[in-house]
Amino acid sequence: MATEPARKGPKLTTATVLRTERLTPHMIRVVLGGPGLAGFPAGEFTDHYVKLLFLQPGVDYPEPFDMAVIRAELPREQWPTTRTYTVRSWDADTGELALDFVYHGDQGLAGPWAAAARPGDELRFMGPGGGYAPDAEADWHLLAGDESALPAIAASLERIPDGAPARVFIEVEGPAEEQDLKTPGDAEIVWLHRDGGRVGEALARAVRELEFPAGRVHAFVHGEAGFVKELRRHLRVERGLPLAQLSISGYWRLGRDEDGWQSSKREWNAQVEAEEAAALPS
Numbered sequence: 001m002a003t004e005p006a007r008k009g010p011k012l013t014t015a016t017v018l019r020t021e022r023l024t025p026h027m028i029r030v031v032l033g034g035p036g037l038a039g040f041p042a043g044e045f046t047d048h049y050v051k052l053l054f055l056q057p058g059v060d061y062p063e064p065f066d067m068a069v070i071r072a073e074l075p076r077e078q079w080p081t082t083r084t085y086t087v088r089s090w091d092a093d094t095g096e097l098a099l100d101f102v103y104h105g106d107q108g109l110a111g112p113w114a115a116a117a118r119p120g121d122e123l124r125f126m127g128p129g130g131g132y133a134p135d136a137e138a139d140w141h142l143l144a145g146d147e148s149a150l151p152a153i154a155a156s157l158e159r160i161p162d163g164a165p166a167r168v169f170i171e172v173e174g175p176a177e178e179q180d181l182k183t184p185g186d187a188e189i190v191w192l193h194r195d196g197g198r199v200g201e202a203l204a205r206a207v208r209e210l211e212f213p214a215g216r217v218h219a220f221v222h223g224e225a226g227f228v229k230e231l232r233r234h235l236r237v238e239r240g241l242p243l244a245q246l247s248i249s250g251y252w253r254l255g256r257d258e259d260g261w262q263s264s265k266r267e268w269n270a271q272v273e274a275e276e277a278a279a280l281p282s
């Protein structure tokens with residue numbers, strides 16, 4: 001008699017750190033490998049992301065490790081803490097997955113973890129999710145973000161169609177954080193330096209001041225939630241962009257860790273949408 005297949009949650013992968021590389025003073029690449037990555041289903045999107053799982057110290061997790069079982073059987077404070085990271089690259093031939101971590105100081109879990117990661121360390125994660133890739137039919141592309149969105153912007157630039165115009169704005173702390181980005185597109189890349197200023201201020205100004213090229217734009221705007229909110233309003237209300245042409249979200253929130261940001265995100269988004277609806281012509 002046929003039995004019901006067991007209900008499965010999002011795919012859980014266990015990978016091993018192969019090597020790490022300081023790309024810039026505040027950006028650390030961690031390259032993962034191992035048999036757990038076989039058949040890793042990334043490729044459709046250029047903003048693929050994974051949810052890293054950091055185990056709570058002192059907790060005995062049931063084996064085999066299964067998030068559905070952990071959520072059903074352990075109290076919430078013992079669940080692993082999750083942190084979200086973009087798939088900077090996945091090479092199915094070599095079986096290597098690269099994640100780029102902003103090292104934003106000693107605070108937090110994921111940044112310090114990446115700084116301390118050594119070959120042989122294990123990392124568990126769920127995913128990948130994702131939703132954006134440059135639209136081949138767009139007349140031009142707008143990509144804007146801070147360091148947290150730089151891995152997704154870099155991966156997206158590699159997939160811009162040959163010769164397609166792209167206007168790219170990336171805000172980083174200073175010149176030492178700039179990276180060499182490759183693209184077959186006709187991209188004008190502007191690096192904005194924060195120099196100790198407010199996150200997103202220079203970026204929001206640059207996008208506001210941009211004279212939009214003619215034609216249909218496909219836009220990707222991500223990073224700290226405060227400037228993302230400001231730019232969403234600008235692009236939707238002042239530039240009249242429909243949501244279908246826009247991938248936009250807050251990747252993190254100043255002064256909140258990821259748990260705090262994720263738990264307030266729904267309310268934040270509802271407020272952004274309500275303000276926008278009130279400002280848009282009916």
Ligand SMILES: Cc1cc2nc3c(=O)[nH]c(=O)nc-3n(C[C@H](O)[C@H](O)[C@H](O)COP(=O)(O)OP(=O)(O)OC[C@H]3O[C@@H](n4cnc5c(N)ncnc54)[C@H](O)[C@@H]3O)c2cc1C
Nearest residue numbers: 084085086101102104108109110111251252255256257258
């Ligand atoms: C879909 C998605 C993809 C993402 N991709 C990436 C990626 O590829 N690389 C990446 O580095 N981040 C990425 N992020 C952002 C990342 O998940 C958050 O920055 C996360 O909070 C970092 O976790 P943490 O443990 O280092 O710090 P947390 O414990 O979450 O936060 C500790 C403190 O650091 C602050 N903080 C958090 N992030 C930053 C930052 N970037 N700069 C300055 N201060 C910060 C917080 O406000 C808090 O005060 C992504 C987020 C999403 C939603």
